[in-house]
Amino acid sequence: GExxxxxxxxxxxxxxxxxxxxxxxSDSASNYFxxxxxxxxxxxxxxxxxxxNVGEKKDQRIAVTLNKTAKHFSLxxxxxxxxxxAVYFCxxxxxxxxxxxxxxxxxxxxxxx
Amino acid sequence: EPEVTxxxxxxxxxxGQEVILRCVPISNHLYFYWYxxxxxxxxxxxxxxxxxxxxxxxxxxDDQFSVExxxxxxxxxxxxxxxxxxxxxxxxxxxxxxxNTEAFFGQGxxxxxx
Numbered sequence: 001g002e003x004x005x006x007x008x009x010x011x012x013x014x015x016x017x018x019x020x021x022x023x024x025x026s027d028s029a030s031n032y033f034x035x036x037x038x039x040x041x042x043x044x045x046x047x048x049x050x051x052x053n054v055g056e057k058k059d060q061r062i063a064v065t066l067n068k069t070a071k072h073f074s075l076x077x078x079x080x081x082x083x084x085x086a087v088y089f090c091x092x093x094x095x096x097x098x099x100x101x102x103x104x105x106x107x108x109x110x111x112x113x
Numbered sequence: 114e115p116e117v118t119x120x121x122x123x124x125x126x127x128x129g130q131e132v133i134l135r136c137v138p139i140s141n142h143l144y145f146y147w148y149x150x151x152x153x154x155x156x157x158x159x160x161x162x163x164x165x166x167x168x169x170x171x172x173x174x175d176d177q178f179s180v181e182x183x184x185x186x187x188x189x190x191x192x193x194x195x196x197x198x199x200x201x202x203x204x205x206x207x208x209x210x211x212x213n214t215e216a217f218f219g220q221g222x223x224x225x226x227x
Binding site for chain 1: 117119144146148154155156157158161163168169204206208210211212213214215216217218219220221
């Protein structure tokens, strides 16, 4: 069935270091891959997304890479700051055209000052 | 910035009771979704809704659940005869188009069944 696997489940880095979160997906027809940041008590908020026609996308300190052949995509955060601490979810569109999202298990990122 | 609004933020209900969770979508969005997140777990798809009907539902979304858009603005999730395992955060999300565009999530309703 449709599945998205995300690793690691927790990640602790020093302020200023980089953080990398990796996801793999099962549905080869998926062509849209968003990343969401969830702060405590709030709903997920989109931070960056990538479509299958590109291999990499960057927005300031955040970048996402996509390898369609291997069916995996990664989030890279450089120069991490304490306010980056949150739970990060990767997702992909499920099969069909309804727009539903299949989420990974989430990564709790802690940035130590 | 446009936002999805959910009410209530927290609902406590007794097992067996019915609850209705409400969502006000972004005004020009046509595709609506409900997701569930059990504490400490991933966000799970429940149902998608377009043109006043369900377009897809997951295995979780059984006869206990229903959705509707009764007045053309609010989008509601009704849970009949709640069970302890229904305790979770419920998120509404909306999109302007179904594919390749951002899904905007509300802040969630925390449902606690006691």
